[in-house]
Amino acid sequence: MSEPTVTFLGGVREIGGNKVLIEDGPDRILFDFGPAFSERMEQFYVDFLQPRRASPVQDLLEFDLLPRIEGLYSREALTDSDLPYRAPEVHGLFVSHAHADHAGYLRLVDPEIPVYVGAGTRRLLETIEASSPSMKYGEHRWEVFADRAPVRVGRLEVVPFPVDHSIPFAYGFLVRTSAGTLAYTGDFRQHGPRAPDTHAFLAAAAAESPAAFVTEGTRAGPDPRRDFSEEGVRTGVDRILEESGTLALACTYPRDVDRLRTLYESAQAADREMVVSPRTAYLLEKIAPMFPRDAVPTVGHAPGLSVYARKKRRVATWEVPYLESALEAETLRARGERYLLALDFYHFPELIDLRPPRGSPFIHSMSEPFSEDDVSDQVLHNWLDHFGLAFHQMHASGHASGPELLEIVRRTAPTCVYPIHTQHPEAFERAGPKVRLPELGRPYPIGRDA
Numbered sequence: 424m425s426e427p428t429v430t431f432l433g434g435v436r437e438i439g440g441n442k443v444l445i446e447d448g449p450d451r452i453l454f455d456f457g458p459a460f461s462e463r464m465e466q467f468y469v470d471f472l473q474p475r476r477a478s479p480v481q482d483l484l485e486f487d488l489l490p491r492i493e494g495l496y497s498r499e500a501l502t503d504s505d506l507p508y509r510a511p512e513v514h515g516l517f518v519s520h521a522h523a524d525h526a527g528y529l530r531l532v533d534p535e536i537p538v539y540v541g542a543g544t545r546r547l548l549e550t551i552e553a554s555s556p557s558m559k560y561g562e563h564r565w566e567v568f569a570d571r572a573p574v575r576v577g578r579l580e581v582v583p584f585p586v587d588h589s590i591p592f593a594y595g596f597l598v599r600t601s602a603g604t605l606a607y608t609g610d611f612r613q614h615g616p617r618a619p620d621t622h623a624f625l626a627a628a629a630a631e632s633p634a635a636f637v638t639e640g641t642r643a644g645p646d647p648r649r650d651f652s653e654e655g656v657r658t659g660v661d662r663i664l665e666e667s668g669t670l671a672l673a674c675t676y677p678r679d680v681d682r683l684r685t686l687y688e689s690a691q692a693a694d695r696e697m698v699v700s701p702r703t704a705y706l707l708e709k710i711a712p713m714f715p716r717d718a719v720p721t722v723g724h725a726p727g728l729s730v731y732a733r734k735k736r737r738v739a740t741w742e743v744p745y746l747e748s749a750l751e752a753e754t755l756r757a758r759g760e761r762y763l764l765a766l767d768f769y770h771f772p773e774l775i776d777l778r779p780p781r782g783s784p785f786i787h788s789m790s791e792p793f794s795e796d797d798v799s800d801q802v803l804h805n806w807l808d809h810f811g812l813a814f815h816q817m818h819a820s821g822h823a824s825g826p827e828l829l830e831i832v833r834r835t836a837p838t839c840v841y842p843i844h845t846q847h848p849e850a851f852e853r854a855g856p857k858v859r860l861p862e863l864g865r866p867y868p869i870g871r872d873a
């Protein structure tokens with residue numbers, strides 16, 4: 424009988440794009456399946472230049488941007504590709520969380536392959552599909568797992584553990600194979616509101632003396648960016664709102680529910696109303712039932728939360744209920760000091776109507792750009808300069824820091840460490856001699872010091 428192996432089909436020396444294949448005898452399962460945020464990708468596909476909907480696998484394989492494996496893709500996605508269709512040879516796909524770089528290629532996967540997700544992730548994916556016309560995950564045999572309840576796929580046993588990340592309902596996994604346990608972290612941090620979940624996962628991993636530890640390393644290596652804890656963001660935003668007597672603006676990641684809650688709490692403390700887009704209002708309403716009562720504010724129930732009515736020609740059906748009581752630019756312009764408006768980058772033209780007084784605060788509650796020649800960062804600053812807005816960087820990362828990662832590796836004491844989802848896997852070598860810098864597509868035996 425062949426020994427179990429782990430193969431990295433994506434996420435190697437790049438952020439995102441994790442595709443972790445685990446094989447044990449005849450049983451094959453895959454963890455995560457999305458595009459990477461990498462230079463390799465952006466050499467060919469950027470902004471609105473994207474693979475054709477009619478032949479996505481063909482267009483991605485052209486530049487080796489997808490793994491060339493049979494028995495995984497749907498017949499439809501394979502249209503015009505030189506990869507032949509084969510009945511499923513992967514027996515389950517586990518999705519760690521709903522971020523695009525982990526779930527964005529689900530729509531390419533054969534609908535016969537079961538897709539295992541947490542109940543919250545299932546709800547998030549449905550919500551994103553319903554409110555973002557460009558996001559489609561495809562039809563699947565969805566299997567919803569419960570926290571810490573083992574799922575058996577052939578001889579493999581997978582135990583999903585909730586972890587803290589910048590989107591709710593994120594998981595790490597323990598995968599028990601015939602040669603020992605592999606722990607896969609997904610994306611995680613331990614400085615957000617669900618830090619105890621991360622600690623419990625890492626403790627469970629260490630308790631099984633894992634043969635392999637597959638960890639994300641987003642912040643490994645040089646990372647000059649400032650960063651706060653979620654509480655630190657709260658304190659910072661409180662101070663900005665306290666010092667401002669005009670309209671306050673903030674920009675966040677659309678699915679970072681922790682951040683939306685932090686901003687809402689800051690607005691409440693400052694006697695301001697928080698104003699969000701219809702899409703954010705819809706997301707909050709759909710996921711609130713998955714949280715303890717009143718943990719997630721929703722429009723119409725939570726005090727001081729309303730919707731902003733952007734100037735639009737066409738309105739989607741799901742938006743209609745939020746627009747009846749939505750606030751228009753005129754209202755926010757007249758009494759700016761009463762509001763904190765969470766605005767998307769793509770909605771900046773609203774500033775032309777809002778005309779916040781010069782010096783009004785703009786809270787950038789997202790990560791700082793990776794490079795100095797980031798085009799959208801330049802555009803953002805052009806807008807802020809034009810309107811004379813005061814820029815404030817206030818963000819807590821979704822990822823553990825470099826020093827934390829090294830400490831976690833030491834404490835987990837696995838036989839082998841495989842850093843993925845990082846541009847600097849070699850930064851892990853400081854944690855000890857067991858670090859393997861994975862090569863794309865090469866199978867590594869689990870349970871043996873490969």
Ligand SMILES: [Zn+2]
Binds near residue numbers: 520522588610821
């Ligand atoms: Zn993520």
